[in-house]
Amino acid sequence: MYGTRTEEGYRWTHFSDFAEQVNALRAGMASLGIGRGDKVGVVADNCVEWAVGAYASYGLGAHYVPMYESQQPDEREYIIDDSEVKLVFARNPNAAAELQQMIGKIGHLQHVVTLNSAMAGCLSLDELMAMGRRQPVAPVPVTPDELAGLVYTSGTTGKPKGVIITHGNLLSQLESISTTQELFPDDRSLSILPWGHLMGQIVEVHLLIYCGNSAAILGNVANLAQDIGVARPTMLFAVPRVFTRIYDGVEQAMASRGGLVKWLYDRTIRNEVRTVTPARQGIGQRLLTALADRLILRTIRQRLGGRLRFVISGAAALNADVIRFFDLLGVTIFEGYGLTETSMAVTANVKDARRIGSVGRCLPSARIMLDHSVAAGQPGEGEIVVYGPCITPGYHKLPVETARTITADGGLRTGDIGRLDDDGYLYITGRIKEIYKLENGRYVAPAPLEEALQRSPLIAQVMVYGDNRAYNVAVVVPDMAALKRATTGSGIEFPQSHWPQHPLIVQLYLSAIESVGEGFKHFERPRKVLLVDEEWNVEGGWLTPTLKIKRSRLVERYRPQIEQLYAQ
Numbered sequence: 403m404y405g406t407r408t409e410e411g412y413r414w415t416h417f418s419d420f421a422e423q424v425n426a427l428r429a430g431m432a433s434l435g436i437g438r439g440d441k442v443g444v445v446a447d448n449c450v451e452w453a454v455g456a457y458a459s460y461g462l463g464a465h466y467v468p469m470y471e472s473q474q475p476d477e478r479e480y481i482i483d484d485s486e487v488k489l490v491f492a493r494n495p496n497a498a499a500e501l502q503q504m505i506g507k508i509g510h511l512q513h514v515v516t517l518n519s520a521m522a523g524c525l526s527l528d529e530l531m532a533m534g535r536r537q538p539v540a541p542v543p544v545t546p547d548e549l550a551g552l553v554y555t556s557g558t559t560g561k562p563k564g565v566i567i568t569h570g571n572l573l574s575q576l577e578s579i580s581t582t583q584e585l586f587p588d589d590r591s592l593s594i595l596p597w598g599h600l601m602g603q604i605v606e607v608h609l610l611i612y613c614g615n616s617a618a619i620l621g622n623v624a625n626l627a628q629d630i631g632v633a634r635p636t637m638l639f640a641v642p643r644v645f646t647r648i649y650d651g652v653e654q655a656m657a658s659r660g661g662l663v664k665w666l667y668d669r670t671i672r673n674e675v676r677t678v679t680p681a682r683q684g685i686g687q688r689l690l691t692a693l694a695d696r697l698i699l700r701t702i703r704q705r706l707g708g709r710l711r712f713v714i715s716g717a718a719a720l721n722a723d724v725i726r727f728f729d730l731l732g733v734t735i736f737e738g739y740g741l742t743e744t745s746m747a748v749t750a751n752v753k754d755a756r757r758i759g760s761v762g763r764c765l766p767s768a769r770i771m772l773d774h775s776v777a778a779g780q781p782g783e784g785e786i787v788v789y790g791p792c793i794t795p796g797y798h799k800l801p802v803e804t805a806r807t808i809t810a811d812g813g814l815r816t817g818d819i820g821r822l823d824d825d826g827y828l829y830i831t832g833r834i835k836e837i838y839k840l841e842n843g844r845y846v847a848p849a850p851l852e853e854a855l856q857r858s859p860l861i862a863q864v865m866v867y868g869d870n871r872a873y874n875v876a877v878v879v880p881d882m883a884a885l886k887r888a889t890t891g892s893g894i895e896f897p898q899s900h901w902p903q904h905p906l907i908v909q910l911y912l913s914a915i916e917s918v919g920e921g922f923k924h925f926e927r928p929r930k931v932l933l934v935d936e937e938w939n940v941e942g943g944w945l946t947p948t949l950k951i952k953r954s955r956l957v958e959r960y961r962p963q964i965e966q967l968y969a970q
Contacts, residue, residue, distance in 0.1 A: 403610070404450045405618035411632055412618050415450045417611075423450075427458035427527070428541060429534030434513055436489055438463030438542065441510070441552070443482055443490035445469045445497045448597050448619050451517045451527060453607045455491050456551075460569075461541035466551035467564075468598035470947040472940040475500055477562065479508070485552050485564055485798060486510040491527070493517040498524055546570030552798050553600050553742050564798030567600070571745035574767035574791040575604050576612045582752045582765060583714075583736075585637075590616045590709075592635040594623065594644060598947060601716055604746045605639045627705070634707035641949065642720040642853070645713060645735065649724045650859050652702060654884070663697060670694040675726045699731055712736060714750070717950075719830065719850060721857050722758050737761050739830060743807070743814050744768065745792040749828045760827035767792040771813070772822065776834065783821045783831055787813040819847070836953065838869040844925045846874065848953075851919070851926055858914040859884045863938050865956050866928060867964060875967050876915055876928035877960055879937055885910075902933035930967045932960060 403420055405412035415423075436442065442459040444466065446452050452468075459466045467485045469478050471494050482490065482501075488510050492498035501514045502523050513525065520526045544550075550569045554562035591610075595602030606617045618633035620626065626644070638644070656667045670691045683691065703710070712734045725735045738750035739761035748770060751762035764770055772784030793814045796804030807815050819832040832847025839845055848866040855864045855876065862881040868874035885907070886896060892906060901907060911931045919927050938944035944952055944959075957964070 407621040423454045424457045426531035426534040428461040429539040430530035432539040440464045441487045443467040443487035446493035463542045465549045470598045483508045489513040565742045566795045578765040578767040589636045592633045593617045593619045594640045636709045636711045638713040641717045666694045743794045757827045763826045786816045786818045786820045789813050841872045858918045860914045874928040875930045877932045
C-alpha cells in the first residue's frame with residue numbers, strides 16, 4: 403500500500419495495518435472531543451501518518467485541512483485561524499513548537515499532535531493511538547454533500563482562500579479516473595506531488611485506497627533519480643518540470659557523448675522526437691531505430707525502474723518533444739486540466755483519446771462551456787466555465803467571492819482562457835488575471851511563454867513582463883550547471899558578482915530565448931533579459947507551495963532593474 407523510504411529500500415504499510423491505525427487514531431481523537439463538523443489540520447510532507455489522519459478525521463465526520471511544511475508561518479496561522487482548526491498534526495518539531503504557541507492565541511486551536519516524536523507540551527501520535535485502542539469508537543456515516551475538508555489555494559495574490567471539498571466531490575473524481583484510466587492491482591506510483599495539493603491527495607491518497615494500488619513515498623525530490631529505480635513505479639503523477647528534467651538530462655548526457663551512441667541518438671531518437679508527423683521508415687532506418695532502442699532507450703527505462711507504463715501531467719503545458727520522447731520509451735504521457743475548485747480534473751487525455759498539445763476532453767464528472775464575452779484572446783477563445791458534481795460548493799467564509807466565481811446555474815468560472823476543437827479537445831491559452839496589454843494594444847498571456855522558455859536547459863526559472871510597455875522582457879534565473887558548461891573556455895569565472903551583466907552571458911541568454919521562442923508571435927518575444935543570481939523558492943515567498951511564481955511580488959522585487967532595462 404504505502405512505502406516509506408529507508409536505507410534498505412521501502413518499508414510497506416499494508417491495508418490491514420493502515421485500517422488498524424485509522425481505527426486507533428479515530429478513537430483517540432474522539433477522546434479529545436473531536437467530532438462531526440470539527441476541523442483537523444495537518445502540517446506535514448507526504449507520509450503514511452498524513453493519510454491515516456485524513457481517514458480518521460472522515461470517520462468522525464470531521465474536516466481535514468492540509469498545510470505545507472514549507473509554508474510561511476504567517477500563512478499557516480491565517481489558515482488555522484480562518485478554518486477554525488481544533489486539532490493539528492505536525493511532523494516537523496519546529497512547526498510543532500510554532501503551533502503550540504498558537505494555543506490560547508487562536509480561539510479554536512486546542513491540541514497539537516506530533517507525528518514522529520514526543521515533545522514537551524504535545525501529545526504524540528503513538529500516545530493518541532494508544533488512547534484510542536483502549537476505547538474504540540465506530541466510524542460515523544457521512545453523506546456526499548458533507549464537507550470532507552478545506553483546501554487552501556496557493557495565494558499568488560492576497561490571502562489564501564479555503565476551497566470547500568465535499569465527499570461527493572472526491573467520489574466524482576475517483577469514479578471518473580477509475581473508469582477512464584486503466585489500472586491494475588499491482589500498479590504503483592512514486593509519490594512526488596504534495597498531498598496538500600488536491601491532485602496529489604486524490605491520486606495518491608484516495609485513488610490508491612479506492613482501487614487497491616500502492617504508492618512509494620518520495621523522501622526528497624532531490625533523490626528522485628535514485629528512488630525511482632528502487633520504487634519501480636508503473637505510473638507517475640507530477641508537474642511538467644519532472645518530465646522535462648528527465649528529457650533534458652538525457653539530452654545533456656547525449657551531448658557529452660561521442661562515437662556511435664551519439665550518432666545513433668541524433669539519427670533516430672532526436673530525429674523522431676522533433677518530427678511532428680513521422681514519415682514511413684525504410685528497413686535501414688527501422689534497424690537503426692531498433693539498435694537505438696536496445697543501446698539507449700532500454701538503459702533509460704531501467705533507470706526509471708523498468709516498469710513505468712504511463713504518467714499523468716498537470717498544472718502547466720508540457721512540451722511536445724518531451725511527450726514524443728516518452729512515447730519512444732513506451733511510456734504514455736496523459737495531460738489534463740483542473741483546479742482546486744473543480745476537485746482536481748475537468749479534462750484529460752486518456753487511452754485511445756489523446757491529442758498532443760491539448761489537455762484532453764471532458765471527464766464524466768464535468769462538462770464545460772466557453773464564455774466568449776470576457777476573454778481578451780483570439781477568435782474562438784473564451785473563459786472556461788465548468789459544470790458537474792466535481793464543482794466546489796464555494797469558498798469558506800467568503801460568500802461574495804463564491805457568488806463571483808460560481809454562476810447562478812452552478813457553473814464555475816475558472817479564470818482560464820481556452821478553446822475547443824471540433825472533436826471537443828480543450829486547449830488552454832492563458833489566464834485572465836495574468837493577461838496584460840502592451841503599449842500597442844496587443845494582449846499577452848505570460849504563462850504559456852514562460853513554460854516554453856523553461857524548455858531551454860540554460861533557464862531554471864523565468865518570468866515574462868511587459869504590462870503597458872512597448873515590448874516584453876524576461877527575468878531569468880539561470881541553470882548554473884548548464885551556464886558553466888556553455889561558457890567553458892570563455893575565461894568567465896564563477897562566482898563573481900558581475901557575471902549576470904557580462905555581455906557574453908547576456909547574449910547567450912538572448913539567443914536561447916530566441917531559439918526556444920520560435921513559435922511566439924513577434925510582439926510576444928522578450929527583447930531584453932534580466933539575469934538574477936538567486937533562486938525563487940517557497941521559503942522566500944517567491945513561489946506558492948505548488949511552485950507557481952508569485953508574479954506581483956517578483957515584479958516589485960525587480961522593479962528597479964526592470965525599469966533600467968526599459969531605459970537602456
